[in-house]
Amino acid sequence: MPREGDDRADMTDSTTASTPQPADDEAAATGAHVTGGARRSPGGRGGAGAHRRGDGPSGPSERGDRSASGFLARPLRLTHPLVAPLAVWAVTRTVLLLCCFKVFTLPGPDFTNDVEAIYQGWFDVLRAGTFPYDDVTWQYPPAAALAVLSPALLPFLGYPSAFYLLACAADAVVLAVLVRSSSRPGRRRAGVWGWVAGVALLGPTSYARYDLMVTAVAVAALFVAARHPRTAGALTAFGALLKVWPGLLLLGTPRGRASRATWTSALVTGTVVLGVFAVSMPGSLAFLDFQQDRGTEVESLGALVFHVARQFGWEGQVLLNYGSMEFIGPHVNLVSDAALLLTGAAFAWLLLWRLRAVRWTPSTPADAALTAVLLFTTTSRVISPQYMIWLVGLASVCLTLRASRQVLPSVLVLAATGVTLLEFPLGFGHVVASDWQGVALLVVRNGLLVAASLLACVRLWRTTRPGTAGDAAREGDAGAGGVTAVRRARTSATAQ
Numbered sequence: 001m002p003r004e005g006d007d008r009a010d011m012t013d014s015t016t017a018s019t020p021q022p023a024d025d026e027a028a029a030t031g032a033h034v035t036g037g038a039r040r041s042p043g044g045r046g047g048a049g050a051h052r053r054g055d056g057p058s059g060p061s062e063r064g065d066r067s068a069s070g071f072l073a074r075p076l077r078l079t080h081p082l083v084a085p086l087a088v089w090a091v092t093r094t095v096l097l098l099c100c101f102k103v104f105t106l107p108g109p110d111f112t113n114d115v116e117a118i119y120q121g122w123f124d125v126l127r128a129g130t131f132p133y134d135d136v137t138w139q140y141p142p143a144a145a146l147a148v149l150s151p152a153l154l155p156f157l158g159y160p161s162a163f164y165l166l167a168c169a170a171d172a173v174v175l176a177v178l179v180r181s182s183s184r185p186g187r188r189r190a191g192v193w194g195w196v197a198g199v200a201l202l203g204p205t206s207y208a209r210y211d212l213m214v215t216a217v218a219v220a221a222l223f224v225a226a227r228h229p230r231t232a233g234a235l236t237a238f239g240a241l242l243k244v245w246p247g248l249l250l251l252g253t254p255r256g257r258a259s260r261a262t263w264t265s266a267l268v269t270g271t272v273v274l275g276v277f278a279v280s281m282p283g284s285l286a287f288l289d290f291q292q293d294r295g296t297e298v299e300s301l302g303a304l305v306f307h308v309a310r311q312f313g314w315e316g317q318v319l320l321n322y323g324s325m326e327f328i329g330p331h332v333n334l335v336s337d338a339a340l341l342l343t344g345a346a347f348a349w350l351l352l353w354r355l356r357a358v359r360w361t362p363s364t365p366a367d368a369a370l371t372a373v374l375l376f377t378t379t380s381r382v383i384s385p386q387y388m389i390w391l392v393g394l395a396s397v398c399l400t401l402r403a404s405r406q407v408l409p410s411v412l413v414l415a416a417t418g419v420t421l422l423e424f425p426l427g428f429g430h431v432v433a434s435d436w437q438g439v440a441l442l443v444v445r446n447g448l449l450v451a452a453s454l455l456a457c458v459r460l461w462r463t464t465r466p467g468t469a470g471d472a473a474r475e476g477d478a479g480a481g482g483v484t485a486v487r488r489a490r491t492s493a494t495a496q
Contacts, residue, residue: 022452093168100204101164115163130280131284139323140243142241142273144243157463158370163210168207170215171216174215191400195392211389215389217235219393225365229253229262234266294382297383299382299383299384299385301383302335303442325432346375350371356465367460369397370394370456371396374449375453403458405463409455423445
């Protein structure tokens with residue numbers, strides 16, 4: 001543990017070349033906010049040595065004074081690097097809320113229907129102590145009930161208003177996690193900007209689904225995994241019981257004791273939570289039957305086959321089916337089965353990567369998570385607009401880690417997210433009609449997802465295989481170097 005004087009030593013770091021490096025991540029992050037050098041004390045060369053040794057009479061009190069007048073007590077200066085992303089977040093999220101409250105109206109279908117009709121209807125059923133197992137639109141794991149019931153936390157508001165505000169709160173939680181994590185060694189603030197931009201690019205649909213809450217759990221799991229594998233396992237399992245896909249985070253856990261701890265914690269947590277729902281609420285597993293009966297949704301990769309076929313007289317049509325707009329007609333089952341085969345092939349590749357990987361960098365768990373979710377999203381029979389929130393969250397984590405090799409795939413994800421807003425809700429009528437504008441939007445959006453998926457696979461493989469040691473070393477130097485520097489600093493501080 002660093003002693004009291006370590007904090008004051010951080011303040012003199014910018015002016016005294018011989019001052020030791022901070023002894024921990026938090027001290028380094030605090031020191032990064034100090035500009036203009038340290039103030040000198042009347043009795044010596046800044047008094048840093050006395051406080052560093054803890055033998056000055058005023059050491060503890062001055063440390064408390066500095067804490068009281070620190071980051072929370074002093075407003076961010078206009079030149080602080082966090083001012084711009086926080087300001088953009090505040091402005092864009094205000095616009096999103098105004099759209100949800102229908103102060104501003106967007107062209108296209110009503111994106112609030114899920115909350116104001118479907119979720120609110122489920123709320124009444126779930127509150128009675130049972131799942132809506134006779135409703136084919138209920139296609140979610142049992143813990144999703146907690147997200148649907150969450151507006152009860154704000155009983156003084158109507159259901160839709162409470163839900164939108166809670167979605168905004170989940171958005172703020174992800175932002176806070178990224179801001180805190182970006183100040184540590186081996187990190188950068190690009191992830192903060194990625195999150196701010198990504199949610200804004202998707203538009204108000206972000207707040208009209210519960211996927212933001214799921215993404216907050218997944219992002220937290222990735223950032224705590226290095227130091228608290230059991231906590232990460234519990235969060236991963238809980239996220240998977242909210243919406244399945246966070247379970248893919250387990251694929252990137254490093255081999256050894258940490259991996260065993262994470263998987264064991266996930267297994268125990270998942271079993272306990274499932275057991276509680278199975279005993280207390282009937283119909284907890286009904287979603288499995290409804291999910292397997294889904295067809296090819298109009299925004300999916302496979303749907304492009306039918307969008308093009310309609311130009312040549314294909315006799316199928318687009319209908320509301322299992323809660324989404326799907327193609328109904330000849331050969332739809334073949335395309336749906338092909339999508340399932342592609343998903344199976346993607347899972348097989350991920351298992352092969354896991355078995356063959358021999359090198360883990362600090363960013364490998366996040367890189368693997370983004371790759372896995374990209375593959376499963378792109379090959380899915382359904383690509384709903386809110387799925388992009390998952391990818392934006394994981395891409396933001398990768399952008400935060402300097403060792404990550406998934407920067408370009410993350411940028412492609414952000415571009416695909418922007419096109420998704422043009423496709424839904426703005427251009428959804430064109431998509432359903434399969435006209436040239438709708439087809440073009442889908443080709444661009446799904447093409448970006450395919451490119452991001454393939455590129456992510458290649459980069460993940462190269463950074464973890466022995467034949468690419470040079471590449472992995474070059475890409476991982478920043479992150480690994482940061483971790484090494486912190487460990488050395490801690491060792492030095494302990495020795496003193």
